[in-house]
Amino acid sequence: MMPDSPAARLGRPPPTVAAMRIGGPLGHPPSALAWAGLAAGVVLGTAACTPSALPVPPPTSPVTVTTAPTGPVGLTASGEPTIGPGRAGLSGTVQGPSGPVPGATIEIERLVGTSAARAMLTSDAGGAWRLGGVLGGRYVVRAWLAPNLAQTSPTTFFLSDGVDRFTMLELADLSKPLVQSAVAPNPPMTGEPTQVVVRLGSQQVQADGGLTPQPAAGLTVQLIGGGWLISQPNPGVTDSQGQAVWTATCEAPGSQALQAAVSAPPATSGVSAPAGQTVAIQVAACIPAPSTGTTTSSTTSTTSTTSTTSTTSTTTAMVPGGTTVPTTAPGG
Numbered sequence: 001m002m003p004d005s006p007a008a009r010l011g012r013p014p015p016t017v018a019a020m021r022i023g024g025p026l027g028h029p030p031s032a033l034a035w036a037g038l039a040a041g042v043v044l045g046t047a048a049c050t051p052s053a054l055p056v057p058p059p060t061s062p063v064t065v066t067t068a069p070t071g072p073v074g075l076t077a078s079g080e081p082t083i084g085p086g087r088a089g090l091s092g093t094v095q096g097p098s099g100p101v102p103g104a105t106i107e108i109e110r111l112v113g114t115s116a117a118r119a120m121l122t123s124d125a126g127g128a129w130r131l132g133g134v135l136g137g138r139y140v141v142r143a144w145l146a147p148n149l150a151q152t153s154p155t156t157f158f159l160s161d162g163v164d165r166f167t168m169l170e171l172a173d174l175s176k177p178l179v180q181s182a183v184a185p186n187p188p189m190t191g192e193p194t195q196v197v198v199r200l201g202s203q204q205v206q207a208d209g210g211l212t213p214q215p216a217a218g219l220t221v222q223l224i225g226g227g228w229l230i231s232q233p234n235p236g237v238t239d240s241q242g243q244a245v246w247t248a249t250c251e252a253p254g255s256q257a258l259q260a261a262v263s264a265p266p267a268t269s270g271v272s273a274p275a276g277q278t279v280a281i282q283v284a285a286c287i288p289a290p291s292t293g294t295t296t297s298s299t300t301s302t303t304s305t306t307s308t309t310s311t312t313s314t315t316t317a318m319v320p321g322g323t324t325v326p327t328t329a330p331g332g
Contacts, residue, residue, distance in 0.1 A: 088160070088164065092168050093168050094143050103123060104123040104149070105145065106120070106122070107141070107142050110139055111139070143171060147175070151171055155167055179262060186284050191251075200216040200244075215242025219237065219238045222234060223235075224278070259280055
């Protein structure tokens, strides 16, 4: 067996500590170079035994964060108006015939040109409402509570930037019957026909604030007025639209009173209409009708002339065949 053959090596005892020494002879510390070599071997060996890392996944698409474009103050980038954010504030109360109105709808519009930004609020238990952080500008505010309470006209104002404004919104009970009238033309002209319309009925308030007429038909209304010539029939009766119409003629210039006397409907009719009452019709003072005559002016001029006057006479002569021929002869 060869001394250095693998079989010979297998039969040898394990090496002793002296055989495993590093560096110089046994009992001498290893040199720095030897320690460096040992450390390198350990590192290389560890690296060789460490499994390779997992493959790095391909990068995903980058996430783009886009900031919403903004336009001028009070407008979006597309030019639409906004109601905020701003430094002003709006607040107020909603009042009805019986006091504060809880649960009323308040519509607030900020007008910019022909467009508007809108905010909707609801009054609290005490009828109060508030909208803070708004921009200055022109505002229209209205309130309602279906089915019978609404403003008869909206509240409009200009709000300065940084100002807190308090506004009280007053609602009317539109379910109560009303007497409305119209006159055309107004002012009337004396001697000319004028149309007078009296309308009876109420209005119902919708959930969106819209109004639905509730006409009172079949009621008797009499038109009364001194200085007026009133067409017949008078009294008149309201039609399905709650209207009664007359033609009246003002007889003299100046203020001529005109009234509508409404008869109370029968208790069994179920018609919601004013109890018997007389209501003044708003009509301007009568004015004179324009003159229909034509005035002409003429200018007369006198001249001295010498003229010769001749007289011409015309006769009619009969010719054969029955034809008449005019003949003219000079006269002396």
